[in-house]
Amino acid sequence: MWQFDPRRHARSLYWRGWGVTQIAEEFALHGVVNDKGGPIPRATIEAWKQRDRWDDAPSIRKIEDSLEIRLMTLIAKEKKTPGDLVEMDALSRQIESLARVRRYDAPGGHAGDLNEKVNNRNAGPRKKPKKNHFTADQAAELKRIFLDGLYDYQHRWWQAKDQRTRMILKSRQIGATYYFAFEALIDAIETGRNQIFLSASKAQAHQFRSYIVAFGKLVGVALTGDPMLITSDLRPPEEAAAELIFLGTNSKTAQSYHGNFYFDEFFWVHGFEVLNKVASGMATHKKWRKTYFSTPSSVAHQAYPYWTGERKNRRRKKADQLKIDVSHAALKLGLLCDDRTWRHIVTIRDAEEGGCDLFDIEELQDEYAPDEFANLFLCEFVDDSLSAFKFNDMIACGCDSLVEWTDFNIEALRPYGMRSVWAGYDPQESEDGDNAALVIAAPPLVEGGPFRILERHQLRGLDFEEQAEFIKRVLSRYNCTYLGIDAQGVGAGVYQLLAKPGAIPGCSVVKIEYSLDVKAQMIMKAQNVVRRGRIAFDAGMLDIVSAFVSIKKTLTTSGRNITFKAGRGGNDGHADLAWATMHILMNEPLDGKEKPKGTMEIL
Template structure:
């Protein structure tokens, strides 16, 4: 048997370290080195204290395992190479040791900055080097769908659980308070249904801009499981949809009947009590879900009892088409429907007021604040689900909803997301203040004036301001106007409005100049009556447009009613403007804009501006 000789010259420190990593103690190493004829640089045996100092300075005990393995392999490899004659077994061992050295080198590359799994596994490296397949867009795994459903069901309020329990029914009709999460809920319900069943989902709203609220909620929900949805319509697939079946489609539509035709699937009709021409549009919408597998969901805040959808809600429309003996009576009172009920005509109905929502766990509101912010009749309509009798209003509901349009589709020259939404084209603006800093909202509206006599006013942008003092409101108005070429701003200069008017009419230390076209509007019985008559005339002639999703503007106009003055000798127009119940701010702001056109609509009057020193 061959004895492996030591190399002719061996470094004492290196040999001591190697022995230490192989489990030798410092004292044992000091005794062993002379036996192996390994001496220090002075030719004498290395003292124990020297070996101990090497150990401490170089932190032998803390060396990583890979470093110790490298040392052992190197010692063994060099010992074999030092033999004069190598046997077959030696060559086999050298090959094995070489492979281990290569493996440790790969580990070193993996642990170095920028290392990756391909440094350890050639197959992974080759796979990564090949062109990568793009992830399938808008695709969900079964686990992702299951996680969406878990999230969905865990975040519901009590009344939303009622909606989930009724989701398999063919037709649902829900009268609900504003801002209780209906659009949010139905967006999620529809996405999960599409992923689990492959059924198409159609969202029908007063305008495409409003329909895109559904889309925003759906995109946000999908991101919860790492899927970034793209497209309009959204075309999506999931592992739960068989590959031989078409992908599910999510369409987001305005109420233009021409664009609403040709689709099929479950449909969700948002704010159906506020759309113009409901009868015609509902024929198209019903056709989308004619097959028995499709579901129909209508949900809305109430508008007026004169709306075309009201007979559908009460069941009266069905009774008109059947014999007297076959007619049915449907109790649509709040008491009968607050828990939800499958009615005699096969339609599941429910009424959810803001008080019902709070009782069912919704903690998003402060009802005391809302009662201050909204006038009693507005609170009853928008939050307690009570219909309005528009016969008492100064404006006709049908004329107001007829002013709604699909602004994203019809106004190609307006982009609300651009730095200059209307380019350099002329706009007018109107501002209506609150009565006091603690009172109702202030309203501010931007409009495109008619480009020719008898043309159309287009309301482009609206803001309700609450909780801002006069200085903050003036700054806000300046900020918005900086995005437009505004040539007229009508301001009610009473109350807080007087201070806002004064600030807008002055240059300030921030370099702001007086607002161009600033015009003071001083209210009187005659002024108010003239503005209302002007607005009535414009609406009657179809000369006003706003986005059909602006339900608050419709509600604002409806809230203005005829009333006697305090003396009882004259008629005026009121909207309950007080600290407790002020509203109609948006309507008055719009009428300040209309007032810049003479009553005959044939020529613009000259604007004026007052400057305060």
């Protein structure tokens, strides 16, 4: 167990941007004392700062400090999750890499400090390790790490892994993608079966690949390739390698593959009926396994009748219909139903009961409206009949951005080059209120063309200055020519800071002040854009869909006028990503035909 050192902790906080006074107040708040048991005054911290020359430390030392603090925190945890082990491995490698850089920069440093192969290049011949290959010991160790880190509900998935068809309804962020990536890798190593990962977009499918690459590193195997070919000592060398294939739902070649398949977030893909025929075709042979898992979406989704069993009962006589109970009470522990599909429901409360301690459920209930919390975390489907935007219309706007948007690269220094982008910002109602949202979109390249959502961000707990700084930092990578901001409440301060000349070079920062008429115009414009298919976003951006569908038509308090609202814990008007997007869309005239104006102000 590492020992807490106030001096080192103060330095770490200072390097992360805290002021000396803030550090002293933080220490006082948490009862941090000196060696004699007394409080640590501001003067002492200031003396540490001057004596140890914190301001003169090189950037690499500050980075090392952050990595070391995080690594020690993870080491101190009594029960480590598989995710903790993956992160510890990554942090250790980062620290090792930085240590090499420091040796290289020091007097007498040489290329061998950066690359050990330089020191060994004249050594005797070495046997080259097999690519993507696991020894028996590595396979056993990987499986041990996997099984030791499972929560109870994940153990149920493991026990049901040989079911022909599994269909799992789950809470958000309980480690399903992580688990099934690991399960698939273990199966590929042990059986040699192909593993196919089907997601709404290629970018979303690559989340499986990222996890699998990290798992390989846990036992010293560097996994490469897409598709990824896996071999092991557990199978005869003459057997073909197992293929791990990562597909978006628009893949034209999906039907040519065969293997176990994992259909991620299947309740959120467009055209599920067609896609499921292709997916089922990939697992026609009885040796293959089919796994569907997702958070719930709308009762209008094409996959809903598959979940309830209605799809199989449609052509059966009433007396012959299968009786399938999809209630939480029936499926909490997992159940093989009469249609030979193993179903399981895992809410956030089930996950907590199963040992998952990653959530503060009370805080989440405060952050989300009751219906939103029920959908995202309690596995309840949404009825979008009263929504201003229909679920199926929204998911039809999803695309595979990694494949289709060849002019955009999120990892580049300038993701969209010097082309113009527009941005919309919906601030927090108060400094401790709801989420804030920033959306960046590429405006239509031709008249009547689509808006493409390139990035979206949600913020919470920041004051107006911190929000403004975040926006400037994100937009510095783009040529942003328009930014629409809701300038009420905290937003007024954000607007004033960003509207200053030069705050965002070349950008027209527009003040938007909500009223019933303005809100109605925004909704009307957005509905038109959605119905005409003039908005596009990566199909993995499920939060965009949820935000729009959560907006409902309702009466004002007086009962005399119609307005649009979305519930939030405590007050009205959540769906921040949707409102931020509409701030962008309103920069184009309602008909979408006139040339967009460079500036506008709605009061």
